Amino acid sequence: MGLEDEIDEIEEEIANTPYNKSTEAHIGRLKSKLAEKKEKLEKQQSGSGGGGGYSVEKHGDATVALVGFPSVGKSSLLNSMTNAESETGSYEFTTLDVNPGMLNHRGANIQMLDVPGLIEGAASGKGDGKQVLAVVRNADLIIFMLSVFEIEQYDRLQEELYDINIRVDQEPPRVTVRPKIKDGIKITSSTEQDLDEETISDVLRDQGYVNADLNLQENVSIDRLIDGLMENREYIPSITCVNKVDLIEPSYKETVDEQLRERDLDPEEVTFISAEKEKGLDALKDRIWDNLDLIRVYMDKPGRGIDWEEPLVVESGTTIGEAVEKLGGEMEERFRFARVSGPSATHDQQQVGKDHVLEDEDVLKLILRR
Ligand SMILES: Nc1nc2c(ncn2[C@@H]2O[C@H](COP(=O)(O)OP(=O)(O)OP(=O)(O)O)[C@@H](O)[C@H]2O)c(=O)[nH]1
């Protein structure tokens, strides 16, 4: 029996076993066995695939990936929002490669990747789907793109990404494990756990830990526990947009909203657009910006004044020290202190050190050693 068959078999058994206290331990074993087999399969495939695949170099201040089925309008959107020219077509699979484009919004350069239409089973390595999908792993934000008549595709997109170990809209599990040389497995937890200690220890042992300290800072499920023990999971936030709204009557919107709600998507948080008619694109750009959690810092340069055109774009929560590190070179070596004006400052030109946390639209002047 091949690995893929074994995986199918375990998945089937999990699906057919009702989850309750008496089956919990068994399911725990099955799930960790499954994780292990998937890991092995992935290694086999990446080993024999001859490398290469699709890798897109990261450029700009952040990267977002457009994910959707063929013909939902990904290339059309890329073309209308960025400098890219991606081929569009009325037939499926027009785009076969990953096309990057650069979106400039609020002074930030945001790289957008047009990921070829997801095919069913892409994540299991059929065709080139899996390699193509893998570029999504490097994204800072995923945009799920749905056509207004095919909202149900959302489910499939979620599954495909889950299968390549992307966890969408999840925080990383608050699970830390420290291997040691003796004394078996010890579990400490800051909260009540639903899982039995026995189940947790079994999962740990199945993942190859014989002696280890496990610390849990959340009430973990079996899946979250396994994710927390694995190093190859990516946790990426997402937004959803619904395209081709120019094709529906206003009265049909309620039906679409209902289909979104069935998938736990709040219609208010979904962006309705027409890539072709260029409707809703500003709202989408704002949503992208909001969800990337970036801030703009305007540099006050000696002799040149404040650069309002090209701010330094960094993650929110960035300190002066980290910003200076990003600027690198001279700035880093000769840094003495900084003067900040704007939202994070108590007064104009406040003198601050490296620990000061920046906020969106701050003006920053670096005072350097001679
Ligand atoms: N009516 C309407 N048609 C659109 C819209 N956006 C895209 N289309 C059309 O839908 C078809 C597919 O668009 P593409 O942008 O090529 O779709 P894609 O998602 O890149 O497709 P693949 O590259 O095959 O994965 C084209 O004929 C577009 O003209 C829209 O907002 N409204």
Ligand SMILES: [Mg+2]
């Ligand atoms: Mg395309």
